Amino acid sequence: MPDDRRSSPLALLVTRNFPPLLGGMEKVNQHLLAALQPTWRTALCGPAGCPEYASPAAEVRQCKVKPLPVFLAVTLWHAVHLAWRRKPEWVIAGSGLTAPIAWLAARCAGGKVAVYLHGLDIVASSRAYQWLWMPFIRRCDLVLVNSTNTARLAQGRGVRSDKLHVLHPGTDLPELDANVAHDFRERHGFGQRPLLLSVGRLTQRKGLAEFVAKALPAIVSRHREALLVVIGDEASDALHTRTGSERERILAAARDAGVEKNLRFLGRCDEATLGAAYQAANLHVFPVLELPGDVEGFGMVALESAAYGLPTVAFAVGGVSDAVREGRTGTLVESGDYGRLGEAVIRQLAQTRDGLATAICRDFAAGKAWPVFGERLRKLLGAPNV
Incomplete structure (x- = not known):
């Protein structure tokens, strides 16, 4: 033809x-x-x-x-x-x-x-x-x-x-594999620790330093083995960056708050490793900040998280509300309320990721x-x- x-x-x-x-x-x-x-x-x-x-x-x-x-x-x-x-x-x-x-x-x-x-x-x-x-x-x-x-x-x-x-x-809608999640945990020595996942380039807007300082200590007081796993590198090619290392700011916040052992950086990962991390984690956290002249336009990682059946706890800023369906694929908290953000994470960690919750998240992702x-x-x- x-x-x-x-x-x-x-x-x-x-x-x-x-x-x-x-x-x-x-x-x-x-x-x-x-x-x-x-x-x-x-x-x-x-x-x-x-x-x-x-x-x-x-x-x-x-x-x-x-x-x-x-x-x-x-x-x-x-x-x-x-x-x-x-x-x-x-x-x-x-x-x-x-x-x-x-x-x-x-x-x-x-x-x-x-x-x-x-x-x-x-x-x-x-x-x-x-x-x-x-x-x-x-x-x-x-x-x-x-x-x-x-x-x-x-x-x-x-x-x-x-x-x-x-x-x-x-977003893509991937196939799920429990063995992949198990292998990810074993490879990194995470065992059965509750895993909080953060995905994305390390920028001020992502709010990880503030989350570590203001919310993670309360979470660790209830779940002593909870671990924040950070996937992503410094945003060297971005137009909107501040000087210095965001990774070092996050580490300094963890040291000052006494939660350094509850933080792990994996750096930039390939797609297979990222997919395994989404499946192995208990919760995706997205504590985005509201900054003058900067905005989170949508929040693609929250949608990608839903595609793997993983719920998100996030601040309701920018376009994040379009990427998270409140009460279905996650919890949205008023910007800057770290007390409620920590409570939402603690509440979510007390729940088991079951088939129905996974299906709800993936159905939402399939529509986008x-x-x-x-x-x-x-x-x-x-x-x-x-």
Whole structure:
């Protein structure tokens, strides 16, 4: 049967947030590019190393991510040149950062422009960003956001509601294997200790230093063997970081609180190890902070946790409420109330992870799986039924 892909329209994704960079935004954009392919030929302007993580059929241009002005300038040249030659139907900015580039490329091609907003790219405190970037975001034909909270932030910055659509990030729905969980515990010497799991890059916003100082001591007083297992590395490639080591801040908090023996860092793990950790843990903790100029747009790790049947205890900040269904897949606590947060963890550790609780979590995750994300994306972009 002849391949008619050459006659298909083109969609161009322009983004800094794409693997090999790590994080939820990068994962979303990788799946976004893949979700376009049933309908569109695809092209990508992204960070150095991105061709390895894109479809072999995609036309790719890459640039080193630092310094940022160089990335923006080179990516602008790549995107406009590619758009002028290939005439994409859609140019999509993977975050607000590349919205001006996507808008200019779309205008060169006579195409339409969309942007996917994650939260941070709306509340950025830079005056230059608010004056120069936000007008391009408002001019996009379609504005996709990762949560209802991000939608509120966008409307507060003047994005018209008729352009605005919530498109939750997705998750995989893995097979569960009790042997994998057992092997993980044995390999790391955890035995039958109650395991609290934290997953994600080590940033101030994740709130682990405060959790260790203000909630973990009370948890340990009730469950002496409880262990907080932290998976993730320093966020060296992130745009929003503070100086110094977040890992050292967490360790210092643990030493000061007398709970250093109840903390274990595993660093960056491969997908198999991460999946084993989700299955072996008793609870996922997500004590995200509310910080000026910073926001948790969605909370993908809470959704991934649910996909493994693991409940989450979290602060109800940013878009986390879209990723945790209160009373079903976890418990949401008012921001900053470490007493109630600790009580929720203690209460959850007293319960056994049974088949019904696991099924409830996984059913919630299935409703937000990556195929659901892709189907809704294509619908919003006006793709015909495929």
